Amino acid sequence: MIAALAPTLPASYNSLVPVTSQTVRVKVLFFGRLKEIAGRGEDSAEIAEGASIEHLFAAFTAQHPELAPFRASLVASRNQEFAAWSTPLHAGDEVAFLPPVSGG
Amino acid sequence: MTAPSHDDQIFLTRDAIDAAALIRRVRAAEDGAVVTFDGCVRNHSHGRPTLYLDYEAYESMALAKMRDIAAEIHAKFPIHRVAIAHRLGRLQIGETSVFIAVSSPHRPAAFDACRFAIDTLKRTVPIWKKEYFEGGAVWADGELPPMPAEAPAAKTAS
Numbered sequence: 001m002i003a004a005l006a007p008t009l010p011a012s013y014n015s016l017v018p019v020t021s022q023t024v025r026v027k028v029l030f031f032g033r034l035k036e037i038a039g040r041g042e043d044s045a046e047i048a049e050g051a052s053i054e055h056l057f058a059a060f061t062a063q064h065p066e067l068a069p070f071r072a073s074l075v076a077s078r079n080q081e082f083a084a085w086s087t088p089l090h091a092g093d094e095v096a097f098l099p100p101v102s103g104g
Numbered sequence: 105m106t107a108p109s110h111d112d113q114i115f116l117t118r119d120a121i122d123a124a125a126l127i128r129r130v131r132a133a134e135d136g137a138v139v140t141f142d143g144c145v146r147n148h149s150h151g152r153p154t155l156y157l158d159y160e161a162y163e164s165m166a167l168a169k170m171r172d173i174a175a176e177i178h179a180k181f182p183i184h185r186v187a188i189a190h191r192l193g194r195l196q197i198g199e200t201s202v203f204i205a206v207s208s209p210h211r212p213a214a215f216d217a218c219r220f221a222i223d224t225l226k227r228t229v230p231i232w233k234k235e236y237f238e239g240g241a242v243w244a245d246g247e248l249p250p251m252p253a254e255a256p257a258a259k260t261a262s
Contacts, residue, residue: 031162032232033243075251077230080165084254096162096230100246103159103166103190103231104143104202104222 022049024091028056032099034074037066053078053095054085060097074099113187114170116163121189121200130185130207137211139218143202145195149244155236157244159192159201162230166190169229173221181217183208188221190231201233 023046030038038060047056053076061068077096078087089095113129123142131138145157174186187205195201204221208214226247233244 029162031160031230073248075249077165080168082249082251084252086254096165098162098230099232099243100248101230102233102244102246103229104226
């Protein structure tokens with residue numbers, strides 16, 4: 001399954017995967033201390049259609065290794081609903097990485 | 105979740121919360137009780153004096169989750185109206201950060217619903233506060249919202 005394989009392939013994988021494979025753009029939001037670490041609250045990413053939220057986070061930790069230790073104490077959302085890390089992503093999705101909430 | 109009753113008032117604001125206005129908003133002739141929760145900025149945290157707090161939110165999702173809470177307490181308790189307001193931005197000591205008002209014909213439902221609402225808000229609404237002290241600032245310890253179960257079959261809701 002492409003979604004499961006794509007993020008482990010080299011950066012040049014686009015030339016290797018079947019033409020049916022698609023790259024899609026998703027919107028990515030960071031909050032709280034993650035925003036400070038990432039240096040911005042909003043970004044976008046190109047990922048394989050169907051790649052999971054877990055893969056998306058891994059792509060950002062490759063860029064910002066200091067994000068990695070927070071993985072265990074984060075939840076994710078997709079389109080404003082809490083979402084499992086295995087949730088597959090599609091074009092135009094809005095993903096957010098959310099530290100423990102402290103409103104009130 | 106169903107949409108909250110149109111008589112409810114659920115919002116985020118960068119201005120001071122007018123508690124009296126929210127109480128007036130929820131109370132009606134058929135109500136025998138209004139229970140409120142006034143969450144305010146405390147002057148200390150973990151033994152240190154606090155200078156002020158900065159609140160930020162994932163605003164669209166926070167509002168959706170606050171509306172979900174209103175819908176949930178309407179479903180669970182025989183209440184009449186709900187107001188939930190959360191403030192964002194910089195708050196000074198003593199200011200109201202969150203205000204909840206629940207009206208009902210009889211007091212037990214209003215007490216129970218108000219308690220349920222603030223407890224659920226603190227666990228599920230994506231809002232964060234940063235606490236400023238002399239010489240530094242920290243993100244407040246928070247609660248991790250419950251995550252949906254991991255689904256190996258990768259089936260997701262839309």
